[in-house]
């Protein structure tokens with residue numbers, strides 16, 4: 001099996017970007033180790049703090065964030081970082097060529113139940129002439145990403161990454177200490193009979209989404225004429241990984257549960273990187289009105305509606321909004 005750096009060189013990834021990716025991955029190996037320790041890590045509890053999104057931070061969230069932040073800022077490759085767990089962006093090397101947005105531990109409600117969690121990251125070019133401490137540097141659309149990926153801390157630790165030349169799967173080989181390529185150019189099937197949504201929010205969705213999901217639930221007796229299966233990991237990394245592996249439609253639609261917060265998922269470090277991976281694997285990733293990667297960000301923590309996965313199914317879902 002091919003090691004990571006030669007695989008990236010095959011895709012003509014520049015050497016300094018390879019070095020940055022290796023830096024990101026060094027942090028994920030450390031997190032993978034601590035996640036694998038479970039209760040023995042002593043990091044399973046909650047802190048008394050909330051992040052800027054109003055979510056209670058778990059100790060592991062905080063440790064993962066600190067690991068990422070320190071390793072990236074010390075590397076010299078990055079001009080700034082932005083994280084789910086940081087109120088605003090943090091300046092790094094003024095001459096760094098890249099900026100990195102990340103969700104250090106996605107799906108953290110799964111920590112205490114020993115279930116899927118992961119790290120999501122997105123790399124954009126730094127903007128020349130802009131101050132390293134200016135958060136506006138992160139207001140770049142997803143279509144400007146030069147690399148995106150996630151690491152899934154499951155029974156095996158997997159890296160799924162794209163640099164714009166297809167989406168590839170890697171597995172962390174603990175005996176060798178690095179990621180090995182296991183599948184190049186993953187393709188999402190165009191059709192599917194599986195969907196993924198938090199059904200408990202159904203009554204709060206807009207009517208097109210309610211109608212679409214109702215038709216899936218009617219199965220062979222409804223307009224779709226086939227039965228659909230449903231899965232929900234409560235960790236975007238887990239659900240997107242299933243979609244990349246065997247197809248499906250994943251959505252976190254807008255809802256009216258909390259009018260101050262109509263959307264849940266974050267654009268910069270959840271929706272954009274996942275959209276890049278999904279599109280590079282032949283899938284679609286949209287809101288009910290536009291391609292996610294074409295959204296011009298207005299805030300580093302902004303939230304967005306997400307509908308992604310198998311191309312024909314995403315288009316079918318969108319047809320309910322027309």
Ligand code: F6P
Nearest residue numbers: 106107108198234235236237264
């Ligand atoms: O980071 C937000 C997140 O945890 C995603 O990973 C996941 O898809 C979603 O929220 C889970 O939402 P809910 O709590 O509604 O199941």
Ligand code: MN
Nearest residue numbers: 103105106107
């Ligand atoms: Mn998350």
